[in-house]
Amino acid sequence: MSQSMTMLFAFLESSGFWAPFVFLLFHSIRQFLFIPVAVLCVIGGILFGTILGTIYSLTGLTISCILFYFLYQSMPKLFNKIHRMKDKWIGNRLSFTPGQIALLRCIPFMQYNLLSLILLERKKNLFSYTKQSFLTNIPVAVLYTLFGQSISRLSPTLIIIILCSMTIMFYMLREKQIYMKWKEFFPEKAA
Incomplete structure (x- = not known):
């Protein structure tokens, strides 16, 4: 995998004027080539700098989400695997807020298309889905473009602090709903 990422980096670097388009x-x-989001954002930061790398990564991630939307609308049975993954990991009752999705996208081992599916189930039409996708992609594009190069040099203590603070933020951004069954609300009278 390291060799293929090196080849990707070299190809993008040698593209010259066409590098942003490539x-x-x-x-x-990216999703069809199994390239992680973090890797491309880091490469964007190295090649184009912080500001342009963030803009290009944010644009590319939003285009990727729009492509996901159209593929999902035209071939929903193809996405059964993602639905099964969602049912297994999250279930049907739990829903995430856009803030939680933005935080989860920053975690490298979270499945990006799974989070896009959760967002798609919240926002059914293209405009609101694209808007929410753009907003939830901002943290991941900024984080990996800015800190992507130095993430491997962080101390384990700092990584634990970052993960704990993200867990606390994830809890604070949750959607506050209470699910109560009919039998719990109206208990049956003893005979």
Whole structure:
């Protein structure tokens, strides 16, 4: 995998004027090539700098989400595996807020398309889904573009502090709902 990422980096670097367009293309087809989001954002930060790398990564991630939307609308049975993963990991009752989805997208081992599916179930039409996708992609694009190069040099203590603070933020951003069954609310009278 390291060799293929090196080849990707070299290819993008040698693209010259076309590098931003090739970078956006890689972001768009990233999910089919099994390239992690974090890797492309880090490469964008190295090649284009912080500001342009963030803009290109954010644009590419949003294009990727729009592509996911159209593929899901046209071939819903193809996404049964993602639905099964969602049912297994999350269940049907739990729903995430956009803030929670934005935080989960920053975690490298979270399945990006699973989070896109959760967002798609919250926002059914294209405009609101695209808007929420754009907003939830901002933290991941900024985080990995800014700190992607130095993430491997962080101390284990700092990594634990970051994960704990993200867990606390995840809990604080939750949707506050109470599910109560009919029998719990209206208990049956003893005979």
